[in-house]
Amino acid sequence: LATEKAAKAGEAADRRFMQLALALGRRGLGRTGTNPAVGAVLVKDGVIVGRGWTQDGGRPHAEVEALRRAGEAARGATLYVTLEPCSHHGRSPPCADAIIAAGIARVVSAIEDPNPLVGGQGHDRLRAAGIAVEIGVCAEEATRDHAGHLLRISAHRPHVTLKLAVSADGKIAAAGHQPVAITAEAANARTHLLRARSDAVLVGIGTVLADDPELTCRLPGMTAQSPIRVVLDRSLRIPATSKLLHSARTTPLWLMASEIAEAATAARLGAAGAEVVHVADCAAAPGLDLPAVLHALSEKGVTRLLVEGGARVAAAFVTQRLADEIWLWRSEAAIGADGLDALDGLPLTAITDSPHWRVRSTERVGPDTL
Ligand code: AOF
Ligand code: ZN
Numbered sequence: 001l002a003t004e005k006a007a008k009a010g011e012a013a014d015r016r017f018m019q020l021a022l023a024l025g026r027r028g029l030g031r032t033g034t035n036p037a038v039g040a041v042l043v044k045d046g047v048i049v050g051r052g053w054t055q056d057g058g059r060p061h062a063e064v065e066a067l068r069r070a071g072e073a074a075r076g077a078t079l080y081v082t083l084e085p086c087s088h089h090g091r092s093p094p095c096a097d098a099i100i101a102a103g104i105a106r107v108v109s110a111i112e113d114p115n116p117l118v119g120g121q122g123h124d125r126l127r128a129a130g131i132a133v134e135i136g137v138c139a140e141e142a143t144r145d146h147a148g149h150l151l152r153i154s155a156h157r158p159h160v161t162l163k164l165a166v167s168a169d170g171k172i173a174a175a176g177h178q179p180v181a182i183t184a185e186a187a188n189a190r191t192h193l194l195r196a197r198s199d200a201v202l203v204g205i206g207t208v209l210a211d212d213p214e215l216t217c218r219l220p221g222m223t224a225q226s227p228i229r230v231v232l233d234r235s236l237r238i239p240a241t242s243k244l245l246h247s248a249r250t251t252p253l254w255l256m257a258s259e260i261a262e263a264a265t266a267a268r269l270g271a272a273g274a275e276v277v278h279v280a281d282c283a284a285a286p287g288l289d290l291p292a293v294l295h296a297l298s299e300k301g302v303t304r305l306l307v308e309g310g311a312r313v314a315a316a317f318v319t320q321r322l323a324d325e326i327w328l329w330r331s332e333a334a335i336g337a338d339g340l341d342a343l344d345g346l347p348l349t350a351i352t353d354s355p356h357w358r359v360r361s362t363e364r365v366g367p368d369t370l
Contacts, residue, residue, distance in 0.1 A: 014108050017041050017048075017080040018138040022110075024053040024062070025082045025145060029197040030225060031056045034301045036113075036149035038062035041080040042070045042104075049073040061086065063095040067102050075103035082110045082142045083149075084135075087125050088117035096125040106132040110142030114153045147324065148199070148303030157294040158199070158305040162323040163191060164314055165368075167331055170348045171339030172311055177210045182331045186366030191308075192217045194327065196225040198306040200254075200297060204313035205233040214243045215308065216251055227306065228252040230297065232313060234288050236265040236276070248273030254300075256293050287312075290322055311344035318343060318350060326351060330369045 018041075025039025035058025042050035050073065052065025060068075063085050067074050079085075085095035085107070099107065107126050112135065113119065127133050143150065147159040165182045166172055174180050183191075195201050196217040207213065208231055216226035229244055233255045238245060244253050253274045257266065258281050266276040279296050282289040297305060307317055317323045328351065342348055351357055363370045 013046070014080070014134070014137050017043055017078075018082070018108065018110060019141075020048075020051075021062075021080045021082050022138060022141050022145060024051055026197075028054045028056075028062075029145070030195075030199060030227065030304060032058045033199075034058065034149075034152065034303055035061075036083055036146045036303075038081065038083045038146075040066040040082070042066050042074055042077045043080065044073060044077040049077055059091050061092075061095050064092070064098055067098055070102075076105050078106040078108060079104050080108045080137075082138075083146055084109050084111065084113040084118055084120070084122040085126065086113065086115075086118050087121040088115075090117075094122070094125075096122045099126060100129040100131065104131060106134070108134045108137050110136070110138050111146065114150060116153075151324075152298055152303050157291070157298045158302045159325075160294070160305050160307060160317065160323050161194070161198070161325045161327060162307045162314060162317050163194065163327045163329070164309070164342055165191075165329040165331070166342040166348065167333055167335040167339065169334040169336070169339070170342055171335035172309065172342045173210070173340040174335055175338040175340075177206075177340055179211050180335065182333075183329050183368045184331070184366045187329050187368040187370070189219060190365060190370070191327075192219045192222070194306055195227050196222050198227045198304045199302045200228040200230050200304075201306045201308055202230040202232065202313070203308050204310055205231055205237050206312060207308070207310040208233070208238055208242055208244060210310070212243050213308075214247060216247070226251045228254060228302065230254045230256060230305075232256050232288055232293065234258045234261070234281070236261045236269060238269065238274075240272070245269070245272055245274060256288055256296070258288065287316070290316060290320055294322065311340060311342060314342065315344040315346045319346065321356065326357065327370060328352075329365075332367055 021039040021041045025037050028037030032054045038054045040052045040062040050066040050070025052062045054062045087094045087096045201215050215229045255276045259278045279292045280289045
């Protein structure tokens with residue numbers, strides 16, 4: 001019984017330290033380029049002796065950071081890491097080698113790295129060096145946090161989060177596309193945080209024409225963490241006077257256009273600081289082929305994509321099952337029957353009553369519900 005109790009306590013401690021590693025890893029979301037945002041914690045005799053997370057741009061890796069901070073204290077410690085330590089020679093030597101050299105006694109890792117350069121070899125190399133390796137602690141959370149990296153490798157597309165903010169009666173704008181504020185400040189701050197944690201944010205050209213959004217992160221101290229702005233602009237209709245184009249030299253702006261979009265227009269927009277990316281048209285419906293858009297974004301290094309509308313784009317992502325996660329905000333005020341439906345004619349029950357979707361959490365944020 002005593003050994004059983006001790007084992008249980010050990011498992012609980014492992015989960016607790018892994019939760020901490022996960023929290024540290026999340027600091028890097030939206031900042032590490034194509035590299036996953038990994039977290040690492042070093043623990044010796046129950047005391048944390050080092051913490052690390054993947055740094056801006058993706059290097060140094062989390063483990064190397066934690067080892068550097070721990071110094072000599074790392075010898076004999078347990079490493080908690082949210083992704084398998086790498087075994088390949090990238091921009092620096094493999095983390096697995098650094099872990100072995102530092103004299104780590106035990107490694108607890110959440111999930112394997114499906115990157116073909118790693119793919120289990122990191123864990124194997126640690127074991128071969130006599131280190132005790134345990135895999136699978138908090139695997140579900142790690143899979144969620146690393147979804148962008150996992151999908152880039154397994155499906156060549158980014159992880160997609162769709163954000164929808166609807167009125168109490170399911171509208172997103174007043175009659176005639178007239179923009180209205182729906183959610184309050186607290187919810188808007190959460191959206192800006194979500195932008196910062198995304199590599200790119202995407203809207204349709206209709207939203208640009210109706211709202212003239214900037215799509216940056218404007219939280220104090222976080223303005224440098226704005227995502228790349230992406231517009232589905234099939235025939236390059238973006239106005240020269242738009243905020244997006246005006247800020248294109250400070251925050252990247254990618255215009256996803258049809259292969260037959262006018263070359264002269266593309267050149268003019270390119271000269272203004274935007275990047276025109278040509279993708280195929282959808283064969284079945286008017287507009288660009290969304291899987292092709294996602295593939296192109298993935299190829300360009302986007303692992304976490306936030307889709308912010310408008311109604312047609314949201315409906316397309318929902319019906320084509322291209323959203324992995326939906327942030328559905330609902331305010332308390334109604335707009336009225338002549339308002340614009342959130343999903344362009346598709347009822348919201350296409351999300352809320354569909355067995356394809358499962359409610360993960362419900363939360364009250366200021367006067368709004370997430
Ligand atoms: C780790 N720890 O913190 C991260 C890892 O281009 P490189 O050399 O930086 O390698 C990128 C790959 O390394 C990336 O695709 C993923 O498989 C892994 N990321 N590995 O040990 C980390 N971020
Ligand atoms: Zn590494």
